[in-house]
Amino acid sequence: MGKELNKEQLLNVRKEYLNDNTQKVLRHALSKTTFNDVFMSKDNAHNTDFTFSIEVETLPATNQMRSGRCWIFSASNVLREIIAKKCNIKGQFEISQNFIAYYDKLEKFNYHAQGIIELIMGGAKHDDRKLAFLLDGVGDGGQWQMFVELIKKYGLCPKAAFIENAQSSETFGSTRLCNSALRKFAADAYHSYEKNHDEAELYALKDEFNKKIFNILTSSFGVPPEKFDFEYVDKDNNYHIEKDLTPLSFFNKYIGKEIDEFISLIHAPTKDKEYLKTYSLEYVGNVVGGKPIVHLNEEFDRLEELIIQTLKDGEIVWFGSDVGKFGDREKGIWDDNAYDYVSAFGADLQFDKADMLDFNQAAMNHAMCITGVDIKEGKPIRWKIENSWGEASGNKGFYLMSESFFRQFVFQVAIRRKYLNDAEFKALEQEPILLPPWDPFGTLAE
Numbered sequence: 001m002g003k004e005l006n007k008e009q010l011l012n013v014r015k016e017y018l019n020d021n022t023q024k025v026l027r028h029a030l031s032k033t034t035f036n037d038v039f040m041s042k043d044n045a046h047n048t049d050f051t052f053s054i055e056v057e058t059l060p061a062t063n064q065m066r067s068g069r070c071w072i073f074s075a076s077n078v079l080r081e082i083i084a085k086k087c088n089i090k091g092q093f094e095i096s097q098n099f100i101a102y103y104d105k106l107e108k109f110n111y112h113a114q115g116i117i118e119l120i121m122g123g124a125k126h127d128d129r130k131l132a133f134l135l136d137g138v139g140d141g142g143q144w145q146m147f148v149e150l151i152k153k154y155g156l157c158p159k160a161a162f163i164e165n166a167q168s169s170e171t172f173g174s175t176r177l178c179n180s181a182l183r184k185f186a187a188d189a190y191h192s193y194e195k196n197h198d199e200a201e202l203y204a205l206k207d208e209f210n211k212k213i214f215n216i217l218t219s220s221f222g223v224p225p226e227k228f229d230f231e232y233v234d235k236d237n238n239y240h241i242e243k244d245l246t247p248l249s250f251f252n253k254y255i256g257k258e259i260d261e262f263i264s265l266i267h268a269p270t271k272d273k274e275y276l277k278t279y280s281l282e283y284v285g286n287v288v289g290g291k292p293i294v295h296l297n298e299e300f301d302r303l304e305e306l307i308i309q310t311l312k313d314g315e316i317v318w319f320g321s322d323v324g325k326f327g328d329r330e331k332g333i334w335d336d337n338a339y340d341y342v343s344a345f346g347a348d349l350q351f352d353k354a355d356m357l358d359f360n361q362a363a364m365n366h367a368m369c370i371t372g373v374d375i376k377e378g379k380p381i382r383w384k385i386e387n388s389w390g391e392a393s394g395n396k397g398f399y400l401m402s403e404s405f406f407r408q409f410v411f412q413v414a415i416r417r418k419y420l421n422d423a424e425f426k427a428l429e430q431e432p433i434l435l436p437p438w439d440p441f442g443t444l445a446e
Contacts, residue, residue: 022344023344026038026344036328036339039339039340039341039344040328040338040339040340041337041338041339041340043337043340044335044337044338044402047335047381047382047402048331048333048335048338048382048400048402049382050384050395050398050400051374052372052373052374052382052383052384053373053374053375053376054308054311054312054372054373054374054375055311055371055372055384056081056311056314056315056316056371056372058077058081058316058369058371058386059077059080059081059084059089059092059093059094060092060391060396060397061386061387061388061389061390061391061394061396061397061398062076062077062094062097062388062390062397063388063389063390063391063397064097064388064389065164065168065169065170065390066169066170066171066172067101067140067168067169067170067171068139068140068141068171069097069101069140069171069388070141070366070367070368070388071141071142071143071144071146071147071320071367071444072097072100072101072104072142072147073097073367073388074318074319074367074368074369074386074388075144075147075318075367075414076094076095076097076100076156077316077318077369077386077388078315078316078317078318078369078414079095079151079156079254079255079259080093080094080095081315081316082254082255082258082315083095083254083255086254087232087234087240087254088234088235088236089232089233089234089235090232090233090234090235090237091233093158093159093232094158094159095156095157095158095159096156096157096158096159096160096161096162096163097159097164097168098159098162098163098164098165098168098221098222099154099156099157099161099162099224099225099247100147100150100151100154100156101140101168101171101221102162102168102217102218102221102222102224103150103153103154103224104142104146104150104286105138105174105175105178105213105217106210106213106214106217107149107150107153107286107287107288108138108286109138109178109181109182109209109210109213110206110210110288111285111286111287111288112134112137112138112182113182113185113186113206113209113210114206114288115130115134115283116131116134116135116182116185116186116189117189117199117202117203117206119131119134120186120189120190120193120202121193121199121202126190129438130282130283130436130437131186133283133437133438134186134283134437135182135183135186136446137175137178137179137182137183138175138178138179138182139175139445139446140171140175141443141444141445141446142286142444142445143264143284143285143293143320143442143444143445144262144264144293144318144320144412144414145264145285145291145292145293145294146285146286146287146293146445148259148260148262148291149285149286149287149290149291150286150287151251151255151259152251152259152290153287153290154224154247154248155246155247155248155249155250155251155252156247156250156251156254156255157224157225157228157245157247157250158228158230158250160228160231161225161228161229161230162222162224162225162228165221165222167220167221168220168221168222173220174216174217174220174221177216178213178216178217181209181212181213181216182209184209185205185206185209188205189202189205189206192205224247225247226246226247227244227245227246228245228247228250229241229242229243229244229245230242230245230250261416261417261418262318262414262415262416262417263294263296263414263415263416263417263420263428264293264294264295264296264412264413264414265295265296265297265298265303265306265412265413265414265415266279266295266296266297266298266411266412266441267297267298267299267300267303267353267410267411267412268295268297268357268411268441269300269353269354269357270354270357270358271354273297274297275297275298275299276296276297276298276423276424276427277296277297277427277430277433278294278295278296278297278427278428278430278431278432278433279294279295279297279432279433279434279435279441280292280293280294280295280432280433280434280435281293281434281435281436281437281439281441281442282434282435282436282437283437284437284442284445285445292432293442293445294428294432295412295432295441296424296427296428298424300407303410303413304380306413306415306419306420307319307370307373307413307415308373308375308380309419310415310416310419311370311371311372311373315416316369316370316371316386317369317370317413317414317415318367318368318369318413318414319367319368319369319370319410319412319413319414320364320366320367320410320411320412320413320444321364321365321366321367321368321409321410321411321412322362322363322364322365322366322409322411323365323366323409324365325349325362325409326338326339326405329389329393329394330393331394332387332393332394332395332397332398332399332400333399333400333401333402334385334399334400334401334402334405334409335400335401335402335404335405336349336350336402336404336405336408336409337402337404338402351408353407353408356408357440362408362409362440363411363440363441363443364411364412364440364441364443364444365443365444366444367444368385368386368387368388368399369385369386370383370384370385370386370413371384371385371386371398372384379403380403380406381402381403382400382401382402382403383400383401383403383406384398384399384400385398385399385400385401386398386399387399411440411441412441412444
């Protein structure tokens with residue numbers, strides 16, 4: 001039981017391995033076949049039928065391309081269903097994700113730069129952990145409340161008014177350049193304040209860098225429209241056009257105060273987070289001066305109850321989850337019982353959910369929409385998911401989650417306030433408990 005690997009012990013393990021015919025067969029199979037294909041189990045294939053007892057009819061799946069804008073695509077899909085229902089729209093209709101992402105990046109740079117100024121003025125050194133978090137950079141990710149703050153400030157527009165382009169569909173290049181600028185700002189601000197202790201000088205420097213970021217993003221994503229025409233055909237084949245709308249007038253007409261009906265609920269079974277308590281995250285956001293992210297922690301059975309009630313009422317549900325494990329992208333299935341690593345390696349990867357969060361095994365990395373559920377004997381057994389990876393994967397872009405996967409890897413949903421009970425309304429009145437920036441419930445914003 002020493003600190004170092006013992007070579008004699010390794011030789012004994014090697015002999016044991018070479019005498020194991022199961023490992024020999026696995027070695028041969030893995031030499032020519034992808035890892036998950038070897039371990040895929042069909043024992044639960046009966047539960048992968050795309051048939052659901054409760055299902056919301058939706059518009060076709062969208063495609064975020066080579067970007068991390070899932071939260072924008074999925075939140076936009078919630079709103080487009082509201083707009084499509086109000087207008088009785090026929091066929092394809094999307095909200096411009098590029099429009100929202102453009103302003104998100106502008107606001108995020110200013111948000112990070114503001115945080116850097118505050119930390120520098122507070123005496124933080126260059127290796128301060130919170131400063132390091134901000135210097136990790138501005139990414140494509142985000143949270144539900146970040147989406148809300150953007151559209152309340154800048155509005156919405158149809159995709160036809162501000163279309164995708166090469167840079168919005170593959171954001172790596174512009175993001176890398178913006179983050180280099182952010183770090184240069186931090187270095188210049190640090191040295192400036194160290195020398196002069198002049199707050200005004202820091203804000204002048206921030207204005208200068210904000211202008212540079214504006215130029216990078218506008219040249220990359222395009223010039224957002226100030227006015228546009230909204231054209232569509234309804235299900236009775238009648239053509240409609242509304243002329244000279246602005247993004248804010250479009251938002252106010254079709255969504256407006258309705259956006260404030262949604263709140264963020266999470267399932268965090270860890271010891272540091274009590275149920276029916278609210279939580280916020282330091283330095284996780286985008287709009288300076290906007291409402292902070294606030295999560296209400298709920299038990300999972302209650303989350304499912306609220307989701308199912310929403311689906312029964314004909315509305316889809318935005319949610320955040322970890323989709324990095326047990327997934328078959330071609331067939332569009334997430335099922336933690338679909339891969340058998342135990343028989344081959346004795347590798348039981350069924351963690352307690354709290355341990356997954358505490359020991360970095362799982363955290364939110366993708367946002368999508370729940371559009372259906374199959375219920376047997378009063379219990380959900382599988383869920384229909386609207387993804388934003390295009391129609392070529394899954395079932396025309398829609399995916400399936402088994403109930404066991406759903407319970408393990410779903411962490412957040414946005415639900416209308418009208419479904420909450422008195423205890424939940426009372427919990428929302430509490431002052432949120434502030435969590436550190438690196439808490440697992442901030443990872444969707446990375």
